[in-house]
Amino acid sequence: MPVIAKQADWQFASKSKHTADNKRTRKQRVEASYVPAIGSLPVSRFDVKVPSKRKSIGDHKKTQKRRKPSGGDHASALAPAAPAGMVWDSENWSCAYDSLMSVLYDIWSDKPKNWTTIFRGMNANMKMLSTGFRQFSKEEIYFETARDRVRAELNASDPQSFPYGKAGTAIHVLVDCLGSLDLVKGLEVSYCRGCTTQFEVEFEGRAYIDCPNSHHSSTQEWLNSWILRTTGTACAGCGGRVYKERRFGKSIDLLLFNLGSDEVEIDLKMKVPGEKAARVLELRGVVYTDGAHYTARIIDREGCVWRYDSMADDKCVEDSWEGILEGIGRKGVVAIYAKKSNKR
Numbered sequence: 267m268p269v270i271a272k273q274a275d276w277q278f279a280s281k282s283k284h285t286a287d288n289k290r291t292r293k294q295r296v297e298a299s300y301v302p303a304i305g306s307l308p309v310s311r312f313d314v315k316v317p318s319k320r321k322s323i324g325d326h327k328k329t330q331k332r333r334k335p336s337g338g339d340h341a342s343a344l345a346p347a348a349p350a351g352m353v354w355d356s357e358n359w360s361c362a363y364d365s366l367m368s369v370l371y372d373i374w375s376d377k378p379k380n381w382t383t384i385f386r387g388m389n390a391n392m393k394m395l396s397t398g399f400r401q402f403s404k405e406e407i408y409f410e411t412a413r414d415r416v417r418a419e420l421n422a423s424d425p426q427s428f429p430y431g432k433a434g435t436a437i438h439v440l441v442d443c444l445g446s447l448d449l450v451k452g453l454e455v456s457y458c459r460g461c462t463t464q465f466e467v468e469f470e471g472r473a474y475i476d477c478p479n480s481h482h483s484s485t486q487e488w489l490n491s492w493i494l495r496t497t498g499t500a501c502a503g504c505g506g507r508v509y510k511e512r513r514f515g516k517s518i519d520l521l522l523f524n525l526g527s528d529e530v531e532i533d534l535k536m537k538v539p540g541e542k543a544a545r546v547l548e549l550r551g552v553v554y555t556d557g558a559h560y561t562a563r564i565i566d567r568e569g570c571v572w573r574y575d576s577m578a579d580d581k582c583v584e585d586s587w588e589g590i591l592e593g594i595g596r597k598g599v600v601a602i603y604a605k606k607s608n609k610r
């Protein structure tokens with residue numbers, strides 16, 4: 267029974283127009299390019315900014331852009347305030363960043379101190395992002411400035427995946443960069459169940475999982491197979507089957523999934539095995555594409571679903587769970603899970 271996808275499955279099912287043939291290093295292995303590079307549509311073609319079925323009561327209030335800090339007003343208000351949503355940059359198309367980072371901000375704003383520590387412990391980009399989020403929450407900078415600072419770093423390190431101008435962003439490479447755990451090494455343990463043979467190898471830590479195809483049926487299944495798999499090699503000691511088990515080098519609070527197939531089911535909860543006990547993360551957002559533009563659904567900590575579109579007048583409108591896993595004419599490309607925040 268094959269347990270993992272072959273390497274070949276990962277690579278370049280379709281070539282991103284922003285990824286040149288030569289010079290592929292990090293982006294190369296990715297996964298990243300199984301979704302064609304995407305930019306944006308002219309506003310006129312974009313017709314779904316307001317779901318027709320939404321209710322009228324309190325609508326106005328709810329759909330107001332929470333352009334400012336999400337502070338603590340959110341939990342106490344009867345009608346939940348809409349999450350803050352970044353505004354699309356028409357000069358330098360930004361919908362990939364907007365969608366992913368607005369979800370991340372909603373998570374961050376649950377418990378800023380806590381999440382700042384977590385983001386800072388992941389990698390330099392997330393550290394910078396959390397600093398920007400903090401400044402934005404204090405109204406010291408625009409929300410988009412937090413985005414643009416990180417974007418500048420990304421562009422400097424990989425201009426092909428993260429171009430400026432009217433060009434698309436390789437969102438799976440973005441997930442790769444934001445979801446890396448540069449400061450933590452993971453551990454891959456190979457062991458045989460028949461004898462005591464065991465090897466341990468370190469690997470680059472990460473908080474993202476690639477699901478390039480429908481080889482596994484759901485995000486949870488993809489995680490499970492990423493964590494534990496059998497190998498083709500026989501144990502040198504006894505000839506038994508060798509297993510490989512990956513261990514996150516730290517407890518995982520945030521987990522991103524790169525989705526390459528819309529047949530992969532997006533689980534609402536994610537069980538992450540840990541040394542002591544499994545940890546449960548909750549789905550907090552999904553980024554979608556219609557082939558030309560990225561949008562997202564943000565699931566706030568109260569479980570309210572918001573449809574977010576950085577090109578729309580109302581960035582966030584209240585939405586339902588319906589179709590959240592399928593995407594309604596769109597394809598889910600990234601699923602974001604986070605540990606549950608306790609109420610403040």
Ligand SMILES: [Zn+2]
Nearest residue numbers: 458461501504
């Ligand atoms: Zn053995």
